[in-house]
Amino acid sequence: MTNVILAGIQLKSQSEEEFKSAIEECRALCEACDMEIVGELYQKANSVDLKTAFRSGKAEELAGLTKETDAEEIVFYNSLRIQTAQRISEICGDTEVIDRTALILQIFSRRARSRQAKLQTEMARLQYDLPRVTNISDEGNHQRGGSVTNRGGGEMRSEIIARKYQARITALKEELSHIEVQRGQDERRRSKTLLKRAALVGYTNAGKSSLMNALLRMNEGQGTEVYEEDMLFATLDTSVRRCTHGSQEYLLYDTVGFVSDLPHTLVEAFHSTLDAARDADLLIHVIDYADPAWQKKREITMDTLRDIGADKIPVLTVFNKIDLLDDPHVPGLGVSCRTGVGLEEVSAGIADHLYPKQMTVTCLLPYDKMALFDAYRKFVRIEILEQNEDGMRLKIEGPAVYAEQFRMYEEKKEG
Numbered sequence: 044m045t046n047v048i049l050a051g052i053q054l055k056s057q058s059e060e061e062f063k064s065a066i067e068e069c070r071a072l073c074e075a076c077d078m079e080i081v082g083e084l085y086q087k088a089n090s091v092d093l094k095t096a097f098r099s100g101k102a103e104e105l106a107g108l109t110k111e112t113d114a115e116e117i118v119f120y121n122s123l124r125i126q127t128a129q130r131i132s133e134i135c136g137d138t139e140v141i142d143r144t145a146l147i148l149q150i151f152s153r154r155a156r157s158r159q160a161k162l163q164t165e166m167a168r169l170q171y172d173l174p175r176v177t178n179i180s181d182e183g184n185h186q187r188g189g190s191v192t193n194r195g196g197g198e199m200r201s202e203i204i205a206r207k208y209q210a211r212i213t214a215l216k217e218e219l220s221h222i223e224v225q226r227g228q229d230e231r232r233r234s235k236t237l238l239k240r241a242a243l244v245g246y247t248n249a250g251k252s253s254l255m256n257a258l259l260r261m262n263e264g265q266g267t268e269v270y271e272e273d274m275l276f277a278t279l280d281t282s283v284r285r286c287t288h289g290s291q292e293y294l295l296y297d298t299v300g301f302v303s304d305l306p307h308t309l310v311e312a313f314h315s316t317l318d319a320a321r322d323a324d325l326l327i328h329v330i331d332y333a334d335p336a337w338q339k340k341r342e343i344t345m346d347t348l349r350d351i352g353a354d355k356i357p358v359l360t361v362f363n364k365i366d367l368l369d370d371p372h373v374p375g376l377g378v379s380c381r382t383g384v385g386l387e388e389v390s391a392g393i394a395d396h397l398y399p400k401q402m403t404v405t406c407l408l409p410y411d412k413m414a415l416f417d418a419y420r421k422f423v424r425i426e427i428l429e430q431n432e433d434g435m436r437l438k439i440e441g442p443a444v445y446a447e448q449f450r451m452y453e454e455k456k457e458g
């Protein structure tokens with residue numbers, strides 16, 4: 044356990060509620076990093092002060108709190124410039140100062156198990172540190188470093204460090220690409236079975252691994268259960284299991300969870316791990332519906348999917364943890380991995396999406412509903428039968444889940 048102080052600036056653009064839930068998440072991140080929060084300090088401001096993050100006397104208050112609580116580290120919710128972190132560290136008796144990005148990187152370092160996850164995490168860390176090491180050295184002649192030490196030596200030393208980092212990054216990239224080639228071969232072998240693939244995606248702690256285990260238990264799938272835990276970033280490695288629904292078989296992938304402002308270096312480093320999502324025939328978006336911030340987290344997941352180039356894949360949205368709610372109303376497919384409610388529907392939903400029943404719909408689509416045409420043209424075959432003043436007469440053929448979207452404009456059978 045490391046004793047830490049959690050600190051943050053509430054910016055003007057953030058509502059009280061948003062800030063509160065962001066700080067709550069920071070607490071969970073600290074916990075996942077084996078830190079104990081011994082003090083907290085927040086301030087409202089228009090921006091993060093470039094010198095000391097906090098303004099007018101608050102930085103001194105932080106120094107006092109650090110001393111009083113004997114904190115070993117200060118964790119800032121906001122992103123900090125290197126020089127700002129250094130300055131705060133100096134004011135607070137050389138206590139280490141890290142920001143949320145560094146915190147997430149630290150969690151990944153601790154939790155990485157597979158060789159691939161370890162290498163990816165190390166690479167992300169080096170890429171995050173590199174500009175810091177070089178930057179500190181620029182000022183190194185006048186100022187002593189905080190968390191990243193540079194005791195004298197000036198530019199020469201920083202150049203040596205930077206070169207070392209670069210060399211290590213190059214070596215890591217090489218080793219990772221070897222692993223990727225190996226993995227590619229495994230995948231090709233797997234794809235020979237022509238099995239469809241579904242990947243579980245979503246915000247961290249939503250219940251992806253739990254859903255995988257629940258589906259495995261229900262359908263007597265093959266393979267051992269995966270690790271699930273009430274902790275952010277329990278899963279860092281992609282696992283794959285064979286699943287069935289009746290006679291239909293498919294591969295189910297469990298993936299690393301997302302978080303707001305996922306450090307860019309991490310997204311980059313985990314690119315190949317996230318292939319599981321990119322290559323899937325279907326994404327199962329797991330939402331923790333008991334979380335009051337579920338809508339925001341859903342958006343973040345969608346944004347991240349866009350970032351990694353997985354936004355064109357069909358999505359089955361699953362609202363999890365409904366056992367925790369009083370109101371059983373759910374805006375879609377509700378499920379509880381804990382009680383098993385809704386699992387059957389999820390399993391059927393996955394199979395329907397992967398092995399869709401075909402359907403033909405003839406409809407008259409009004410011109411102001413052409414967005415529907417654009418949204419589904421990739422998934423169904425559309426034949427334009429006729430254009431008249433009311434709209435377009437279309438014949439739609441394809442998987443029922445998509446073709447059904449046109450049903451409300453279906454032409455009434457005469458007679």
Ligand SMILES: Nc1nc2c(ncn2[C@@H]2O[C@H](COP(=O)(O)OP(=O)(O)OP(=O)(O)O)[C@@H](O)[C@H]2O)c(=O)[nH]1
Nearest residue numbers: 247248249250251252253272273276277278300380
């Ligand atoms: N009450 C309740 N808890 C659930 C349910 N599903 C999962 N959980 C709990 O939620 C926590 C997170 O579950 P995981 O399956 O590890 O979540 P994850 O999405 O895989 O999380 P990461 O791997 O960290 O991204 C665990 O403590 C689960 O027991 C559910 O339906 N109801």
Ligand SMILES: [Mg+2]
Nearest residue numbers: 251252277278
């Ligand atoms: Mg998991």
